[in-house]
Amino acid sequence: MTGRIFYENSEISQKFRGAERPLLAVRGLTKRYGARIGCAEVSFDLWPGEVLGIVGESGSGKSTLLSCLAGHLAPDEGEVVFDTADGLRDTVAMAEAERRRLARTDWAFVHQNPRDGLRMGVSAGGNVGERLMAVGARNYGTIRGQALDWLGRVEIAADRIDDRPRAFSGGMQQRLQIARNLVTGPRLVFMDEPTGGLDVSVQARLLDLLRGLVREMGLSVIIVTHDLAVVRLLADRLMVMKGGRVVEQGLTDQVLDDPQHAYTQLLVSSVLQV
Amino acid sequence: MIQVSDLSKSFTLHNQGGAVIPVMAGATLSVAPGECVGLTGASGAGKSTLMRMVYGNYLAAEGSIRVGDLDVAGAEPREIIALRRRTLGYVSQFLRVVPRVPTIEVVAEPLLVLGVARDEARGRAAALLARLNIPERLWALSPTTFSGGEQQRVNIARGFVHGYPALLLDEPTASLDAANREVVLELIEEAKARGAAILGIFHDEGARARVCDRLVDVTCFTPGLA
Numbered sequence: 001m002t003g004r005i006f007y008e009n010s011e012i013s014q015k016f017r018g019a020e021r022p023l024l025a026v027r028g029l030t031k032r033y034g035a036r037i038g039c040a041e042v043s044f045d046l047w048p049g050e051v052l053g054i055v056g057e058s059g060s061g062k063s064t065l066l067s068c069l070a071g072h073l074a075p076d077e078g079e080v081v082f083d084t085a086d087g088l089r090d091t092v093a094m095a096e097a098e099r100r101r102l103a104r105t106d107w108a109f110v111h112q113n114p115r116d117g118l119r120m121g122v123s124a125g126g127n128v129g130e131r132l133m134a135v136g137a138r139n140y141g142t143i144r145g146q147a148l149d150w151l152g153r154v155e156i157a158a159d160r161i162d163d164r165p166r167a168f169s170g171g172m173q174q175r176l177q178i179a180r181n182l183v184t185g186p187r188l189v190f191m192d193e194p195t196g197g198l199d200v201s202v203q204a205r206l207l208d209l210l211r212g213l214v215r216e217m218g219l220s221v222i223i224v225t226h227d228l229a230v231v232r233l234l235a236d237r238l239m240v241m242k243g244g245r246v247v248e249q250g251l252t253d254q255v256l257d258d259p260q261h262a263y264t265q266l267l268v269s270s271v272l273q274v
Numbered sequence: 275m276i277q278v279s280d281l282s283k284s285f286t287l288h289n290q291g292g293a294v295i296p297v298m299a300g301a302t303l304s305v306a307p308g309e310c311v312g313l314t315g316a317s318g319a320g321k322s323t324l325m326r327m328v329y330g331n332y333l334a335a336e337g338s339i340r341v342g343d344l345d346v347a348g349a350e351p352r353e354i355i356a357l358r359r360r361t362l363g364y365v366s367q368f369l370r371v372v373p374r375v376p377t378i379e380v381v382a383e384p385l386l387v388l389g390v391a392r393d394e395a396r397g398r399a400a401a402l403l404a405r406l407n408i409p410e411r412l413w414a415l416s417p418t419t420f421s422g423g424e425q426q427r428v429n430i431a432r433g434f435v436h437g438y439p440a441l442l443l444d445e446p447t448a449s450l451d452a453a454n455r456e457v458v459l460e461l462i463e464e465a466k467a468r469g470a471a472i473l474g475i476f477h478d479e480g481a482r483a484r485v486c487d488r489l490v491d492v493t494c495f496t497p498g499l500a
Contacts, residue, residue: 047352111391203372211372215387233372237351251330251351262288269289 010185021083023048023188023220024069029078030069038064038243042078044239044249048187051214051221053235053252055228055267061244062224069188069222070109071099082106082188104134108181112193114173118165118180122150125161127180135184150179154209173201175209182213191223195230207233228271232256240264275471276305276328281347281495297323300374301337301495307439310462310472312486315493321475324492325442328473329364330354341440359387363438365446369417369425370456377420378403378413381431395435402431406457408481425448427458434461443464443474447481459484481489 022045031038046052054062067073069080071091080091084106091099103109105156111117118127128147129137137143148158154175155203156168165173174194181189194210211234214221225231231238232250239249240261248261259265281301281400287293298320305311313321326332328339334347342361344353358364361383371380378399386393406427412420417428426449433441441483445464447455455478462485465472475480482489 050352050355169356201374208372208375232370235354250333251354253331254333254351257326258285260286260333 025081031075039244049218051235053231053238054224056241060241064244066224108186108189110191112196114177117177123162150183154179189221277340282335295498299497303490305471307469312489320492362440363433365433365440369429376414377417384436441472447478
């Protein structure tokens, strides 16, 4: 089987052996664009139920890193070891078909622009139901029932189930994208600037919704954003990137309140106060 | 329960010429279960800095900070997260919450995170809010719009809703009227009675005299003064 790996004596296998073990272990992840560095030598562990924030300015490599982690981009070096139902697997070395199956089941990806994560020509209920059908659901009544339940959980009125996302506001589209992603009960959710294009008033509602879902479903989340206020409220841990490298990482409030690296100090002190 | 040994700390300001400011050296203190220790010293002496280091909010340069079984000074983030969930509560002077979340949810959240059922968590939050004289009509509103004293009481409710074995209190009675100050002092006395170890900063001398068993002057941990 491709991608099957045995870390008998490695440091990762030690960590994964205990009853409590990380869901994801990343080691030495590197992606180059020709001579230019996308991201370099990124290593970290993500534990079940943890929310990891990745911050940095445009071009810092945070989106490249997220794409490599989620299997949208092939890294040049490194491992992304995920604790799958079949045991530890390096998702970088997996066959494409297997990685796609993972993306439909254990993983979810919330795009900044809801149009990239939704089918705009399909009804709201269809958008949610489609993901269920992709993992084998066939009973129409069950699918519609679950779609309705999820629309409710993301605060979309039941009478909008047959409307197309085109008719929704930006905030509603983003909530629909979240419902479509979470309906299959993933364990790991990647988010790329999920509150990016939204009004501030809508952001707060979305943040509250995400916090509740993370807590209730025990989700692990990797969230990329340039908004320090968002990570302070949502992330347990923080990684700061600059020039493709992680310059600092730690507990979110510690990194923001007692930053050690020059770049993080600059980033934190540059936020405008309201 | 809380044991700080030979703790030191300095700030390096990379964007201001790399200035290094030593703020603490040789800090040592301990708090036993059921005991309340007050930190004293002038403004800027390092009371809040010490408290933030115990909470894991500021990094320690050297020394150890044991809270229960964990050395916060050398702990992994996830260990500190677990410690804050179950063991170590913190009432800061500032309320930081997601805007638009109802007050009752803000106070119930520490219990929900621990897996307490929704109804019970809300019930305990409601009882505490009532005791702290936050009118029931405000419970469904976000505390971000509240007055300073009301926000402080929401913060206190959040800090006392779960029976943390260790508690850090940063001026818990600062902007409260006499009746609410009395409620807070009773909450502190009850926490001590159930065995909580409390480390606090109290500018309110009457409060300090009433709840603190011992005082530690942080001035003797200030580098260059000791």
